[in-house]
Amino acid sequence: MNGTFFINGRKEEWSFAPDAVLLDVLREHGCTEVHRGCGEGVCGTCAVVLDGSLVNSCQVFAASAREKEILTVAGIGSIHAPHPLQTAFVETGAVQCGFCTPAMILAAYCLLKKTPNPTDDEIRRALDGNLCRCTGYVKIIEAVRLAARRMSSYE
Amino acid sequence: MVQWYFPETIDEAAALLGRERFVPHGGGTNLVKSGIGSFAGVVDLSRVPLNYLKTDRGVLEIGANQTFASAADNLSNLYPGCILAAALGAAASTPLRNRITMGGSASLFPLWSDLIGPMAVLEGKIRTEGQNAGTHDLAPWLADRSLQKGTLITSLLFPDPSDWISVYHREVRVGFDYPAFTVSVLARTNGSRVERIRVALSGGTDRVVRLAELEEALKGADLAKVSSLDIRKMAAVRFGRKPAGSPEYLSEIAAVQVERCVKSALFREEGTR
Ligand SMILES: Cc1cc2nc3c(=O)[nH]c(=O)nc-3n(C[C@H](O)[C@H](O)[C@H](O)COP(=O)(O)OP(=O)(O)OC[C@H]3O[C@@H](n4cnc5c(N)ncnc54)[C@H](O)[C@@H]3O)c2cc1C
Numbered sequence: 001m002n003g004t005f006f007i008n009g010r011k012e013e014w015s016f017a018p019d020a021v022l023l024d025v026l027r028e029h030g031c032t033e034v035h036r037g038c039g040e041g042v043c044g045t046c047a048v049v050l051d052g053s054l055v056n057s058c059q060v061f062a063a064s065a066r067e068k069e070i071l072t073v074a075g076i077g078s079i080h081a082p083h084p085l086q087t088a089f090v091e092t093g094a095v096q097c098g099f100c101t102p103a104m105i106l107a108a109y110c111l112l113k114k115t116p117n118p119t120d121d122e123i124r125r126a127l128d129g130n131l132c133r134c135t136g137y138v139k140i141i142e143a144v145r146l147a148a149r150r151m152s153s154y155e
Numbered sequence: 156m157v158q159w160y161f162p163e164t165i166d167e168a169a170a171l172l173g174r175e176r177f178v179p180h181g182g183g184t185n186l187v188k189s190g191i192g193s194f195a196g197v198v199d200l201s202r203v204p205l206n207y208l209k210t211d212r213g214v215l216e217i218g219a220n221q222t223f224a225s226a227a228d229n230l231s232n233l234y235p236g237c238i239l240a241a242a243l244g245a246a247a248s249t250p251l252r253n254r255i256t257m258g259g260s261a262s263l264f265p266l267w268s269d270l271i272g273p274m275a276v277l278e279g280k281i282r283t284e285g286q287n288a289g290t291h292d293l294a295p296w297l298a299d300r301s302l303q304k305g306t307l308i309t310s311l312l313f314p315d316p317s318d319w320i321s322v323y324h325r326e327v328r329v330g331f332d333y334p335a336f337t338v339s340v341l342a343r344t345n346g347s348r349v350e351r352i353r354v355a356l357s358g359g360t361d362r363v364v365r366l367a368e369l370e371e372a373l374k375g376a377d378l379a380k381v382s383s384l385d386i387r388k389m390a391a392v393r394f395g396r397k398p399a400g401s402p403e404y405l406s407e408i409a410a411v412q413v414e415r416c417v418k419s420a421l422f423r424e425e426g427t428r
Contacts, residue, residue, distance in 0.1 A: 001159065018157045019191050041184055041251055042331075053224070053253040059184040060254070061191075063159045064199055107249065128331050129248030 003066035007031065008075025016062045023057035033074045033102050044130035047103035048072050054110045056129070073102035076109055085109055088147035094139040100132045108144045116152050157194050163202045169285035169307045171198045179307060181220050183259035184251060205258065205309055215313040219258025226257060238276065238321035238339055239313065242269045248331035258308040264297065264362065269325060271363045272339035275355035279313040297362060319343055322420045324412050328399065334358060335399035336409050342420040349373050349421060356409055359392040366390055366413065381421060386414040
């Protein structure tokens with residue numbers, strides 16, 4: 001089947017199998033910043049923002065994501081113009097192997113859109129669907145705190 | 156090959172679901188796992204107007220397409236502290252709560268459901284259209300799975316959930332785990348007496364049970380007498396083997412948690428919530 005997807009502001013026409021999940025379709029079409037982890041909705045590494053909500057793309061049929069806005073980490077900043085969250089992750093050392101980082105940043109991005117000055121509890125809760133197997137969460141939480149401070153003082 | 160359909164009204168969706176090997180998809184997660192390969196048609200419900208939460212004359216109605224996240228958000232504004240808001244807001248993880256739907260959960264009611272306990276104590280109902288159109292109580296709905304064939308769940312109905320002290324406990328190792336069991340308690344005290352109480356335990360071999368003997372023993376009881384009751388004995392429920400523990404272990408800790416939750420509700424202690 002065919003469908004139109006709006007990826008990071010770009011309009012794309014893609015074809016895919018009727019039972020394909022969004023994760024596979026995104027990766028097959030070059031969005032490899034969306035990582036494949038457990039495939040069961042547990043690790044959160046495949047997260048994208050679908051019409052404003054953080055979702056695990058391995059748990060979404062591509063057919064039901066047609067005509068929707070999809071944001072991946074590549075859509076919030078680039079290497080030359082990083083988002084404050086991306087800068088904060090690098091500066092605090094919150095990136096180790098980097099596998100969970102894109103989804104962590106998107107989870108934090110959704111949190112800060114809704115709650116610009118989150119408490120530590122709110123940060124932990126927002127990141128509850130993202131597993132990190134190498135750094136631990138201390139620096140990740142510090143990065144979100146730092147980005148929140150910078151973003152609210154900038155506004 | 157399976158075909159996708161995108162109806163825009165309840166009637167269109169219900170008509171499609173009357174066909175052989177057609178399955179509804181509200182946007183949730185379980186159908187992704189179980190697969191759609193054996194179906195002839197998937198009826199996507201995202202355009203059917205079932206994404207609402209409203210109250211009318213003391214009845215709370217939650218549309219089948221509301222996700223756990225949106226229902227929990229809406230409820231915590233309408234009825235802060237109510238058991239449904241606590242349960243739905245604690246289920247799974249943030250990206251999953253953004254997908255898991257009320258309708259899909261009421262259809263599946265998995266053993267780890269965070270909806271089923273609150274549903275049992277609030278005495279919620281399931282409203283359907285299609286082949287078995289009507290309003291169904293939880294117990295017959297669970298007992299007769301054929302009620303679901305060709306049926307569209309349109310909403311869940313709950314009597315005003317604000318009128319209670321509520322305590323919800325999910326037994327997990329880490330927050331985003333599937334709960335091994337859940338305890339739901341609604342209570343109301345009047346001076347030194349227990350005016351009303353409802354207690355449900357989910358996750359055991361019976362999926363969800365209301366602890367009738369315990370409710371009966373507590374109803375009208377003097378609060379001073381509560382500590383002399385053997386709450387754990389009245390909360391003995393059978394469990395199957397689970398990753399979280401053996402049947403005996405789960406049965407034991409479930410009884411302990413029931414006692415804690417009941418006491419927390421009656422004496423408004425913090426700590427077990
Ligand atoms: C990793 C993971 C962790 C989870 N943890 C929890 C947890 O802690 N607590 C919890 O409660 N849940 C949890 N869940 C969700 C749970 O496992 C089920 O997926 C969920 O309860 C089913 O709802 P759904 O919206 O996902 O259903 P779907 O997959 O959309 O559907 C389930 C069934 O319902 C049918 N259906 C859907 N909508 C309707 C409708 N309107 N009318 C009639 N039939 C319908 C479908 O055809 C299907 O047969 C978790 C899921 C995952 C993947």
